[in-house]
Amino acid sequence: xxxRVFTYAVLVIGCVFAVFPYLLTVLTxxxxxxxxxxxxxxxxxxxPSTAAFDRLFGSGFGGYLVxxxxxxxxxxxxxxxxxxxxxxxxxxLSFPGRDALFWVYLSTLxxxxxxxMIPLYLMMQKxxxxxxxxxxxxxxxxxxxxxxxxxxxxxxxxPADLEDAARIDGAGRVRTLVSIVLPLSKPILVTVxxxxxxxxxxxxxxxLIVTSSEDKRLLSVGIALFxxxxxxxYNAVMAGSLIALxxxxxxxxxFQRFIVRSVAVTGLK
Amino acid sequence: xxxxxxxxxxxxxxxxxxxxxxxxxxALLAPSLVGVLxxxxxxxxxxxxxxxxxxxxxxxxxxxxxANYRKLFTDxxxxxxxxxxxxxxxICVPGxxxxxxxxxxxxxxxxxxxxxFRALLVIPWMATPVALGLVWSWIFDPGRGALNQFLGVFGIxxxxxxxxxVLAMPSVAAVHIWQFAxxxxxxFLAGLQNIPRTLREASSLDGASxxxxxxxxxxxxxxxxxxxxLITNVIGSFQAFDTIFVMTEGGPGDSTEVATYLIYxxxxxxxxxxxxxxxxxxxxxxxxxxxxxxxxxxxxxxTYEVSG
Numbered sequence: 001x002x003x004r005v006f007t008y009a010v011l012v013i014g015c016v017f018a019v020f021p022y023l024l025t026v027l028t029x030x031x032x033x034x035x036x037x038x039x040x041x042x043x044x045x046x047x048p049s050t051a052a053f054d055r056l057f058g059s060g061f062g063g064y065l066v067x068x069x070x071x072x073x074x075x076x077x078x079x080x081x082x083x084x085x086x087x088x089x090x091x092x093l094s095f096p097g098r099d100a101l102f103w104v105y106l107s108t109l110x111x112x113x114x115x116x117m118i119p120l121y122l123m124m125q126k127x128x129x130x131x132x133x134x135x136x137x138x139x140x141x142x143x144x145x146x147x148x149x150x151x152x153x154x155x156x157x158x159p160a161d162l163e164d165a166a167r168i169d170g171a172g173r174v175r176t177l178v179s180i181v182l183p184l185s186k187p188i189l190v191t192v193x194x195x196x197x198x199x200x201x202x203x204x205x206x207x208l209i210v211t212s213s214e215d216k217r218l219l220s221v222g223i224a225l226f227x228x229x230x231x232x233x234y235n236a237v238m239a240g241s242l243i244a245l246x247x248x249x250x251x252x253x254x255f256q257r258f259i260v261r262s263v264a265v266t267g268l269k
Numbered sequence: 270x271x272x273x274x275x276x277x278x279x280x281x282x283x284x285x286x287x288x289x290x291x292x293x294x295x296a297l298l299a300p301s302l303v304g305v306l307x308x309x310x311x312x313x314x315x316x317x318x319x320x321x322x323x324x325x326x327x328x329x330x331x332x333x334x335x336a337n338y339r340k341l342f343t344d345x346x347x348x349x350x351x352x353x354x355x356x357x358x359x360i361c362v363p364g365x366x367x368x369x370x371x372x373x374x375x376x377x378x379x380x381x382x383x384x385x386f387r388a389l390l391v392i393p394w395m396a397t398p399v400a401l402g403l404v405w406s407w408i409f410d411p412g413r414g415a416l417n418q419f420l421g422v423f424g425i426x427x428x429x430x431x432x433x434x435v436l437a438m439p440s441v442a443a444v445h446i447w448q449f450a451x452x453x454x455x456x457f458l459a460g461l462q463n464i465p466r467t468l469r470e471a472s473s474l475d476g477a478s479x480x481x482x483x484x485x486x487x488x489x490x491x492x493x494x495x496x497x498x499l500i501t502n503v504i505g506s507f508q509a510f511d512t513i514f515v516m517t518e519g520g521p522g523d524s525t526e527v528a529t530y531l532i533y534x535x536x537x538x539x540x541x542x543x544x545x546x547x548x549x550x551x552x553x554x555x556x557x558x559x560x561x562x563x564x565x566x567x568x569x570x571x572t573y574e575v576s577g
Contacts, residue, residue, distance in 0.1 A: 007375050014372060015389040018451060021404045022392065024415060028407075041407070041415040078300075086301040094287075095294040105301075108309040112508045112556055114529045115549040118319065118536050119312035143304020173293060202397045204511045209537055220399040224515050227403060234407055241400035248395045256388050 022245065028238035029053070036234060052235035060214060061240060064222040069247075071137060071218060072200040078141035079196050080189070086143075087151030088177055092163070102152075105145045113205065121209055135210050140200070147192045154188040155181060190258045198248060219244045313553070319546035326540030337547035347548055349523060350531040351555070353438070354507060357527055360442040361449075361506040366498055368450040370491075373457030374483075387458070390451035398448070398511035405444045406431060406516050434524040437517050441525055444512055449505070453498050460494030461487070496567045500560055507556050528552045 024041060031039070032049030039045055089095075090102055120139050121130070129135030158181060166176045182189070204220040211217060217225075223240045252259065295302075320337055324330040341347055376387050393401075408415045409430035417427030430440045464487060472482045488495075510529040513519065519526035519534070526534075528548065536545035 004378075004380060007378055007380065011375055011386045011390075014375075015386060017447065018390050018393050021396075021401060021408065021447075024408065025400075025404050036413065040418050041413065082300040082304070085297040089294040089297040093290050093294040093297075095291040098294070101298075104310065105305050108305055110504065110557065110560055111309060111313055112504070112529070112549075112553060114508060114510065114532050115316055115553045116309060116312035117532075118542055118546055118549065119315035120308060121536075122315070122319075122542070123308075123312075139304075139308040141304070142307075143301040143309060145305060145309070148301060198395060202399075202511075204399050204514070205533070220397055220511075223397075223403065224399050227406075227515060234413075237403050238407075241397070241404055244397040244400040245395070248397065249392070252388075252392065252395050257384075259391075 022249070025238050025242050025245065028235060029242045031235055033235070052233075052239040055233070055236045056239050056243075060217075061222060061243070063215065064217050064219045065243060067216060068201060068219040071133070072197060075137050075141045075200045076193060076196045078137070079144045079147060079200075080193055082142055083144050083147035083151055083192065084177075084182070084189075086148045087155055088181065090148070090152045091155035092160075105143075105148060108143075108145050109149075117205065117209060120206075124210060130210060131212050131216065133216065136207060136216065139206070140203070144196065147196065150188060150192055151185070154185055158184050187258055190255055194251060194255050194259055197251060201244075201248060316546045316549050316553075319543055320550050322543045322546075324541075324543040326542070330543070333543070337544050340544065341547050341551060346523070346526075346531065347551070350526050350528045351551070353523070353525065354527045354529075354552075356438060357442055357445075357509060357525075358503060358506045360439060361445045361509075362499065362502045364442065364446040365449050365453055365502055366495075368446060369453035369498065370457050372450060372454040373461055376454065377458055377461045387454075390454060392451065393448045394452035396448055399515050401448070402444065402512040402515035405512075409440055409516075431517055432521050434521050437521060437525050441513055441516055444516070445506065445509060448512075449502070453502065456494055456498050457491065460491045464490050492567060496563065500563055503559050503563065504556060507552065507559070 020042075027042065027044055028036065029052055030048040030050070031045035031052070032047070033051055035045035035049075086105075090098065124130050124135040124139075127135075129138065162180055162184075163176050166180050171179070202220060203218075204224070207218045208221050208224070211221070219240075223237070223244060226237055226240055321332060321334060322330045323333045323336070372390060376383055376390070407413075411417055411427065411429035411432070414427075414430075416430070420427040428436060430436050468486055468490075469482065472486055477485070508529055509527055510533070513525055513527060513530055514533075517525040519530045529552070532545050532548050532552065535541050535548060
């Protein structure tokens with residue numbers, strides 16, 4: 001009995017810690033000018049004001065938002081489609097070099113992104129892709145070893161008999177993949193897509209390096225530069241942070257059950 | 270952990286030639302081959318080559334052999350940043366691992382509403398690092414920040430967290446732990462749920478205390494999970510960049526200048542690509558050694574401790 005009360009108490013404190021910075025972001029973003037210095041940071045300011053958002057969008061933030069949404073969608077789509085193809089080949093086809101190649105894919109998980117940053121930049125320079133959409137998206141959208149690994153594990157668990165049946169009925173490889181394998185793989189596809197969206201939406205170092213013009217700026221870079229440009233306009237910085245966080249929170253609320261379960265199950269096999 | 274499964278016998282070779290299957294496989298792999306070989310593996314090779322050159326922006330690259338490496342070994346900035354990185358890893362990895370294991374033990378209990386607690390605890394992992402870094406900078410703000418205001422309620426005069434060379438690093442590391450404890454909790458939770466419940470009943474029948482049960486049964490059986498969590502966290506903390514970039518920019522002084530930040534600085538502020546590549550090689554080597562030695566350690570220990 002005592003143990004149960006203790007468990008709940010610790011968990012409530014833990015959750016307050018987990019959520020507090022988000023709450024603070026919301027409260028601060030909607031505070032009016034002057035309210036910040038009068039109230040405690042965690043006190044709601046009354047009445048709520050959208051002045052910080054007006055300042056933010058007045059300085060081009062809307063464009064960053066659109067850019068981030070489009071780039072995230074584009075990279076994620078590429079990553080998921082190409083990962084499905086590769087994972088299917090690794091899971092179901094037999095070909096020379098398969099196991100060795102799979103090891104190569106996995107070993108790249110150990111390479112710190114900052115190590116590849118300089119060569120990638122120089123490559124993009126050679127290709128004339130610095131400060132272009134292609135340069136921003138290409139290096140990350142083609143190969144994602146982690147997604148390929150997770151999908152391969154899942155595909156291997158699907159009974160091969162189902163596919164054999166379809167193939168006897170005359171379905172080709174692509175047809176089998178699309179109409180048999182993928183519908184059975186919904187949970188893992190949701191997870192892989194969510195992981196990719198989170199990573200792409202949040203990505204910072206590569207966009208910071210490879211783009212320089214403002215019309216190609218992404219949210220995270222915009223927010224980071226904002227700190228310097230606006231100085232200590234905390235309201236505007238929080239409003240920007242809120243906009244960066246909100247879509248991921250919505251995503252999380254919608255897919256929470258899938259993510260919590262399948263991160264827990266698939267990450268370890 | 271990440272291990273290709275046992276070699277599978279080719280199953281459906283009826284009706285499709287081996288050559289055609291190989292062609293189909295490589296066609297499916299083509300885009301990811303470009304990505305993995307071209308944009309992940311080739312850069313590693315290139316960075317090794319670059320580290321042998323003196324290459325400043327606009328100047329012609331000049332082959333200098335191991336000169337960059339000689340400079341590396343006498344460059345106190347580099348060793349300082351490696352120590353700072355190690356310090357960061359040494360706070361973050363045990364901090365995240367222990368906290369996430371404790372949280373997993375709590376949410377593993379079958380009580381009402383547990384799934385909501387699990388979900389709430391994972392929320393920090395969703396954070397856009399740059400955005401949350403700024404939120405935390407403000408929480409740590411000495412004047413109007415939430416932390417010192419809160420301490421002020423109890424009459425405590427809080428320090429200037431991020432502008433103190435002593436406190437800046439632990440503060441930044443605390444944000445890292447905050448961000449990843451809930452996420453890693455999920456892996457421990459999965460590990461705990463894979464342990465048969467009957468083991469718990471058996472050990473409590475034998476009169477073992479919960480603490481003894483934890484150390485003799487639960488912890489040894491969590492070994493694979495522990496290895497996974499440790500390795501991903503070590504690799505992750507060695508690469509920390511975003512939060513540090515917005516919270517301290519490596520400062521005050523150079524007290525939070527981790528290796529990634531130094532590399533970024535050398536390459537994209539001073540445009541010294543050759544030397545920045547050399548530091549990258551050093552960082553990569555350290556990550557590699559750290560990862561491999563964890564594997565080795567766990568492989569060696571697992572065999573006798575599970576039976577003992």
